Amino acid sequence: MLLDVRDLQVRFDTPDGVVEAVRGLDFELAGGESLGIVGESGSGKSQSVLALLGLLAANARVSGSARLAGGDGGIELIGARRRVLERVRGARIAMIFQDPMTALNPHLRIVTQIAEVLVRHRGLRGRAARARAIEMLEAVRIPDAARRARYFPHQFSGGMRQRVMIAMALACEPEILVADEPTTALDVTVQAEILDLLAEARARTGAALVLITHDLGVVAGQCERMLVMREGEVVERGGIEGIFAAPEHDYTRALLAAVPRLDPPGGGGS
Incomplete structure (x- = not known):
């Protein structure tokens, strides 16, 4: 097993008290597998993976276990020292963030930002x-990549910009690619192009995929298994075909009912 997450808990200390963002999350990810984490905003999807990478805000408290395969017994990510996480991030687990404009440094040329990852993890100069x-x-x-590499993000x-984020994430050929709402705010045609790029990249590199989204249509085309999260907890899990054909939880059924359909109600013709 490439990644084994057990009883992941994420809490935030706020002036109004403790907010439980993720409660008891369990999942496994095999090499080359694709897993969708689905739910509406605030369900705990993004906080789950940010916790694994040590990227949460300072007021977060994380417990549980997330063991990445490798070495003697693997690498425990929860509670790992900063230098351990820095060796993992970008090299073994890479993340495509939801908003590339805020994820990219506006003051550095694109080529510099991608090269920085290669210098740090691959020793290129x-x-x-x-x-x-x-x-x-x-x-x-x-x-015209050679010329546009000198562009700034704006x-x-x-x-x-989302293509640049994918290029940066894939630069070191990570074993796990995390995509956090990678098609948000893009028009339908561009969304399809970005998803095609992700599929091509996985086919080429063999990377596993964790896809975080509220869009069940995206999950259906990209993933083999899915977790449905609501208010920090998993309410349903299983293979894509099984859940789409016979969802067991009311929340999952509501999400599926919200997916736009081209066929008329009841499946009848005109």
């Missing part, structure tokens, strides 16, 4: 790092 960065931009189908469209 100078021309070699820049050449690899341009190669990654070409891999995500950014036209010079790209939303869809192109």
Whole structure:
């Protein structure tokens, strides 16, 4: 098993008291597998994976276990020292954030930001790092990549910035790719292009995928298994086909009912 998460708890200390964002989350992820984590805003989806990577706010308290395969007995991510997490982030687990405009540094050229990951985790330097960065931009189908690599983030469209985020996440060929609402705020055509890129990248690298989304249509096209989260807890889990065909929880049925359909009610013709 590549990643084994047990009894993950995330709490935030606030002026109004303790907020329980994630309660008792369990899941496993095998190499090359695709897992969707689904739920509405505030259900605890993003906080779950941010907790694994040590990226939560300072007022967060995290407990439980998240063991990443490797070495003697694996690497425990929960409570790990900063230097341990820094070796994992970007190299073994990479994240595509929901808003690339805030995730990317507005003051640095794109080539510099991608090269930084390669310098840190692959030991590349100078021309070699820049050449690899341009190669990654070409891999995500950014036209005239050698010239556009010198652009700043604001010079790209939303869809192109998301491509840059994918290129950066894939630069070190991680074993796990986490995509947090990767198509939010993009038009339908661009959404499809981004999802195609993710599928191509996984096929090429063999990376496992954790896809965080509220869109069941996206999960249906990208994932093999899914967790449905509500108010910090998993209310349903299983294979995509089984849940879509016969959801057991009322909340899952409500989410499925909200998915736009092209066929008329009842499946009848006109």
